[in-house]
Amino acid sequence: MNIQPLALSFLAATAIGGLAWVFVYPLLSGEKKAEARRASVARPEPSGRPIDKNQRSRREQVEGSLKDLEARRLKEKKIPLSSRLTQAGLSWTPQKFMIISGVLAAVAFAIAMLFKGGLIGAVGLAFAAGFGLPRWMLSYLKKRREAKFLKALPDAVDVIVRGIKAGLPLFESIKVVAADAPEPLKSEFLAIIETQAIGMPLGEACARLFERMPVPEANFFGIVIAIQQKSGGNLSEALGNLSKVLRDRKKMAEKIQAMSMEAKASAGIIGSLPPIVMLLVYLSTPQYISLLWTHPTGQLMLVGCVIWMSIGIFVMKRMINFDF
Structure with missing residues (x-):
């Protein structure tokens, strides 16, 4: 059987889908409108009122601190593997992670070849097990660690506020949090103490918290401390407002999660139907569906189905993932 027309059709469908994703999806998803709205909000408006020199100096210090933090964040936007391992709470080296990934890929390839899945299927399974699975686990561990951090951070900020109001210095209040807070908040505040102990200013040490815990709340905390260290002000009031925020x-995150559970359940059902139907057909009539991974045409169709299913799952995930 000549599979050249099928291959050409598959490549043409992939090209059309890619073009639609690049040019049509931003229009349908509202990304361009969101970018325009953010630009309009960020645009400064002229003011006719005179500005006092002290107010101007304080504003310039605040703007300078924000620009420095944003520049550092943009510069380190591409996160190395060692930082991703740290963010996930693992003490592995990048070499150990790569070795484990290679072992998983080899095991998956051997299992696929043992069950006569074909060379294409074995390569695809090895790629998924050696490249996709370890990185998915890193992402999962990172999100779980961030959730635990965010759960304990407001209480830690309240402890710091009460310590400052009681007359303790900021550094001593951070020590109290590092001694009594649960993980991973305890280790992150211990890292702040250790960084400050080697000579780094406390404001910069707190600002580096965002590098180890890349969530907006950690960035807010670092910005508040860094600005207060440079320009002064009522720290207890600023941290109290931060705790409220x-x-x-x-x-808001819990409310969004509750409102989006119906859409997530629908997406999970739709995404799991094809694999479940495939498994049931295999259990009932294995010789009927085994052509998908034993015949070259079936393997090509299976690869195309996996690609389009992945695109569909990615689109559904983007539709039900809300940023705020």
Whole structure:
């Protein structure tokens, strides 16, 4: 059987899908409107009122601190593997992670070849087990660690506020949090203490918290401390306001999660139907469906189905994933 027309049709469908994803999806998803709205909000408006020199100096210090933090964040946007392992709470080296990934790929390839899955299927399974699975586990561990951090951060900020109001210095209040807070908040605040102990200013040490825990709440905390260290002000009031913001963001996240559970359940059912139907057909009539991984045409169709299913799952995930 000549599979050249099928291959050409598959490549043409892939090209059309890619073009639609690049040019049509941003229009349908509202990304361009969101970018325009963010640009309009960020645009400064002229003011006719005179600005006092002290206010101008304080504003310039605040703007300078924000620009420095944003520049550092953009510069380190591409996160190396060692930092990703640290963010996931693992003490592995990148070499150990790569070795484990290679072992998983080899095991998956051997299992696929043992069960006569074909060379294409074995390569695809090895790629998924050696490249996709370890990185998915890193992402899962990172999100779980961030959730635990965000759950304990508002209480830690309240402890710091009460310590400052009681007369303790900021550094001593951070030590109290590092001694009594649960993980991973305890280890992150211990890292702040250790970084400050070797001579780094406390504001910069707190700002580096965002590098190890890349969530907006950690960035807020670092910005508040860095600005207060440079320009002064009522730190207890600023941290009290930050604690209120953190709790409001937590409530908003829980509300969004509750409102989006129906869409997530629907997406999970739709995404799991094809594999479940394939498994049931294999259990009932294995010789009927085994052509998908034993015949070259079936293997090509199976690869195309996996690609389109992956695109569909990615689109559904983007539709039900809300950023705020």
